[in-house]
Structures are given as C-alpha cells and as structure tokens.
Amino acid sequence: xxxxxxxxxxxxxxxxxxxxxxxLMLIPAFLLIAGVMFYPISYxxxxxxxxxxxxxxxxxxxxxGLQNYLEIFSSxxxxxxxxxxxxxxxxxxxxxxxxxMLIALAINKxxxxxxxxxxxxxxxxxxxxxxxxxxxSYIYNGVYxxxxxxxxxxxxxxxxxxxxxxxxxxxxxxxIAEIWKTTPFVVIILLAGLQMVPKxxxxxxxxxxxxxxxxxxxxxxxxxxxSIAVAVLFRVLQAxxxxxxxxxxxxxxxxxxxxxxxxxxxxxxxxxxxxxxGAAISVSTVLFxxxxxxxxxxxxxxxxxxxx
Numbered sequence: 001x002x003x004x005x006x007x008x009x010x011x012x013x014x015x016x017x018x019x020x021x022x023x024l025m026l027i028p029a030f031l032l033i034a035g036v037m038f039y040p041i042s043y044x045x046x047x048x049x050x051x052x053x054x055x056x057x058x059x060x061x062x063x064x065g066l067q068n069y070l071e072i073f074s075s076x077x078x079x080x081x082x083x084x085x086x087x088x089x090x091x092x093x094x095x096x097x098x099x100x101m102l103i104a105l106a107i108n109k110x111x112x113x114x115x116x117x118x119x120x121x122x123x124x125x126x127x128x129x130x131x132x133x134x135x136x137s138y139i140y141n142g143v144y145x146x147x148x149x150x151x152x153x154x155x156x157x158x159x160x161x162x163x164x165x166x167x168x169x170x171x172x173x174x175x176i177a178e179i180w181k182t183t184p185f186v187v188i189i190l191l192a193g194l195q196m197v198p199k200x201x202x203x204x205x206x207x208x209x210x211x212x213x214x215x216x217x218x219x220x221x222x223x224x225x226x227s228i229a230v231a232v233l234f235r236v237l238q239a240x241x242x243x244x245x246x247x248x249x250x251x252x253x254x255x256x257x258x259x260x261x262x263x264x265x266x267x268x269x270x271x272x273x274x275x276x277x278g279a280a281i282s283v284s285t286v287l288f289x290x291x292x293x294x295x296x297x298x299x300x301x302x303x304x305x306x307x308x
Contacts, residue, residue, distance in 0.1 A: 093232060
C-alpha cells in the first residue's frame, strides 16, 4: 500500500519539477568548474601526500602520507614565510582601511568633483601588479631612483639609500607599493557604503549639536560596518596570496625576508623541482586562506545580523 505524500514531499517535488530545466542547464557550468578547480586541487592534495619523481612516462607517485607536511612544519624558512605573510597582510589591510576611509570620506564630501576623484583614484588600481611592481623598483633604485633624488633635493637624506637592500627597508618599501595600488579598491567599497547612509540622520545629529567625531562614530561607522567587513575580507584574501609584487620587486629578498607563502611554494615547485614539498606548501596556504575566509564570513554574518 502506497503511503500518502506529506506536504513537505509535495513541495520539494513541485520545486524540483519547476526548476528541473534550470538545474539541467547548470550541469555544463558545474562540470567546467569541476574541471578547472576541483581536479587541480585534488591533484595537488595527492601530490602533497606523495614523493613525486619525474620519469619519461610522466610523474611517478609514491605515497608517503604526512611526511611532506612534517618536513615543512619543521622548516624555519616555511615558518618565516608564514610569519611574513600574516604580518604583511595585517599591516597592509589595516593601513588600507584607515587611508581608504579618510579618502572615501573626503570624496563623499566633494560632490561636484566625485567623478574626477574616482577616476584619479582608479589609476593605481588599474595597473597590472607586475607593471606597478616594476615601476616601484625604478623608484626605489639606489642609483637612479626618483625616491633618493626627491629626498636628497629636500635635504632629508645626505646619501642615497638602498631601499630594497636591507630587510626592514625592503618590507616597508613593499608594503608602500601594495598600499598604493590596492587602497582604491577599499575606497570604492567604502564610498558605496557612505552613499547609502541616510542624510536625515546627519541633519538630526546637527540639530542635537553633535560634532564631527560623534556623527562619524554614532552614525557613519554603524551604517558602513558591513562595507568595511566586505572590504577587509576581500583584501585579506588577496593580500595573503600575494605573489607577483614580491616576485618582481624584491625576489623574496634580501635573503627570504620578503618571501610570502605563495612565492615559497613557487620556488620549491618550479626552481627546486620538489613537487611533494611544494604541493604541501600550496595546500597549507589554501588551508590558511580557508580558515581566514571562514572567520571573516562569520564576522560578516554577525555584522549583518547586528544591522537587522
């Protein structure tokens, strides 16, 4: 005897029947995504768990379990890259949010020049990172660099400085180049949030005698905290995977002081041809990024709930 379908089953069947064509049309896109994303990831995980040799017939995999991970976790070079990646991400994103907020507030006030200001702001962001990194390498050059020329002309230094020659200066110089290029991205997101703040709230605050700081802290910040969270999320994920900027600007040097995880993985894979260790570094980098993304998604969700 057939059991009668309950209302939930009928509802699910009705939704499937109405959406069946849409689901079927999504299959080619899903297969494409699986081919260009899931397969390489699974292949990298397999490689990270193996000792890989190159043979005339291709790669030869010998399963070694977690040995590659144990080897990188015991390496000072690896942890140095982890520390630099986190430090670089934290400092650059923090400064980008602060500077981006100030610029967004200024552009939001200048209504007549907003379009021109946005165009000017987008110029650094429109540069390909490799191009901007090469440009900054010319600026920092110790012989003919414009940075030394300007500082000497202003009598701020007595002799040329090798900006990329010492660990501390190389890190600072690389951060300046990153902040210069990516701050406009933060400005665009924060400016969009500022445009959504109701103007009547500011008018009410003016009537109550609130000063600029009180209006910013009590009205602006609560209204755009979702935009700030989104900007931080995207910038953290981008900064944590930085590769092209240090690759062109510093080459990871001096020594390994400006070598992020992505660059370390590239060096081990394609220069040392140690595929198992390089894949383990790459997989560990993905795990770090997934952990950061999970944390920030939770933060954004709590922020949105707080707004509700």
